Amino acid sequence: MANTLFYRAADLKEACVLLSQYGKKAKILAGGTDLMVAINRKLLLPEILVYIGNCGLDYIRVEGDSLIIGAMTNHASIVRSTLVKEKAPLLLEATKYIGSPSIRNMGTIGGNLVNASPAADAGTALLALGAKLNLVSVSGVRQVKVEEFFTGPGKTVLKPSEILQEVLIPSQNENSKWAWYKLGKRKSDICSVISVAISIEIEGNLCRFARIALGAVAPVPLLAKRAGSLLERQNIDKTLITKAAKAASEETTPIDDVRATAWYRRKVSETLVKRLLSQILE
Ligand SMILES: Cc1cc2nc3c(=O)[nH]c(=O)nc-3n(C[C@H](O)[C@H](O)[C@H](O)COP(=O)(O)OP(=O)(O)OC[C@H]3O[C@@H](n4cnc5c(N)ncnc54)[C@H](O)[C@@H]3O)c2cc1C
Structure with missing residues (x-):
């Protein structure tokens, strides 16, 4: 230094x-x-x-159809926010277990995204929520979807001249359902062995859309597109849930590391997606 x-x-x-x-x-x-x-x-x-702590990027507000969170908003503020609780409870739940209280007081939503860890908890939740990001530079603002943001471990589409300004989360409706599960070696202050975030819109048993995201099972937080598309415009039942969970697991490309083997991660991906979809259906 x-x-x-x-x-x-x-x-x-x-x-x-x-x-x-x-x-x-x-x-x-x-x-x-x-x-x-x-x-x-x-x-x-x-x-x-x-x-960038003095740049006015610490805010949570609703504009039109979106919940907007400034990049410098720390995890503790997100957990405390009544707006996040109402508009994006999935993000709140995922953020609750990031690190320890001191990490949540310092760590920001912007840092979690730009750091681009495959295990990023907020990143995985935002993927399921279909969030968009505003990237700003002297040339102006450009918008990218979270699923287009990550390009590899620690890598994103952010240019050296750009700053992540804010996160835009589309509003949910009364048919929106969600689920989150973080599997770690203990409950808190631990990096995910695997995490699963699911956001779906369902009327009766008819699924309008489904986004299934998994953390720590690929080089980037993974949107399991094939699994999601198996559910969309279908009446969800146990057979379809089993198929979607298998598809999600097949979409993963995990590695062996200090926290778990690739084999374990693939197996648990299937089990967790199945369990969370069944919970939503119930
Ligand atoms: C003990 C410990 C436990 C942890 N536990 C978890 C956990 O459970 N789950 C989890 O997901 N993470 C965890 N983390 C990782 C970390 O706390 C989070 O990723 C946090 O959100 C990072 O935010 P930050 O503000 O501290 O980023 P910083 O460290 O300040 O920055 C991280 C990277 O992002 C860049 N950056 C930051 N903000 C911007 C911006 N607005 N625009 C452009 N570039 C930017 C920086 O240049 C840097 O490259 C843990 C870390 C520690 C040390």
């Missing part, structure tokens, strides 16, 4: 100008719960750090 230049951007415009000036040499600093760990372990030595 000895030669790192530290900027505390006064607003989003200044942060964008700094990124356009320094490009790849600069790194955005949000809560620092991922970035500072990498710097302390000497895995990363950025020449420039741009802190």
Whole structure:
């Protein structure tokens, strides 16, 4: 860190100008719960750090049909928010078990997405919710879907000149149902061995749409598109749930690591998707 230049951007415009000036040499600093760990372990030595905590990106509001969450909003604020509870309870549930209270006080929704861990809990929930992201630079704002954002472990479509400004979550209706499950070696302060987020719209037994997302089973948080499409416009029953769960498991490409084997992850993917869909149907 000895030669790192530290900027505390006064607003989003200044942060964008700094990124356009320094490009790849600069790194955005949000809560620092991922970035500072990498710097302390000497895995990363950025020449420039741009802190965005004073850029007015800490907000949760409803605009039109969307719940909008600023990138600097920390996990603790999301868990406390009555708006998130009402409009996106799936995100609240997924966020509740991120790290420990101190990690949730520092870590932000933006950092969770840009860090692009395959096990990112908020990232997996936002995938199921069909969220979109506003990316801002000196050239303006562009919007991408969360499923197009992640490109590999630690990699996204974000350009060196861009900042993740906010997350837009489409509103749910009275037929929207959801489920979340995080499997870890213990209940809290632990990285997911596997996580599953499901968001579906269902009238009676007729499924209008279904999004099934899985964390820690692929190089990026995974949207199991084939599994979702098996359910859409169909009357859901036990046979279809079994088929969709099998399809979701087949879409995974897990690896063996310190937390679990690929074999275990594939097996548990199927079991959890089946269990959560059955719970929703009940
Ligand atoms: C002990 C511990 C436990 C953890 N447990 C979990 C867990 O259970 N689940 C989980 O999902 N994660 C967990 N994490 C990871 C981490 O806390 C989260 O990913 C957190 O949300 C990261 O946010 P941050 O604000 O701290 O990001 P930072 O560390 O500040 O940044 C992370 C990366 O994102 C970039 N960045 C941040 N914000 C922006 C932005 N707005 N625009 C552009 N680039 C940006 C930074 O340059 C950096 O590359 C854990 C971490 C620790 C240390």
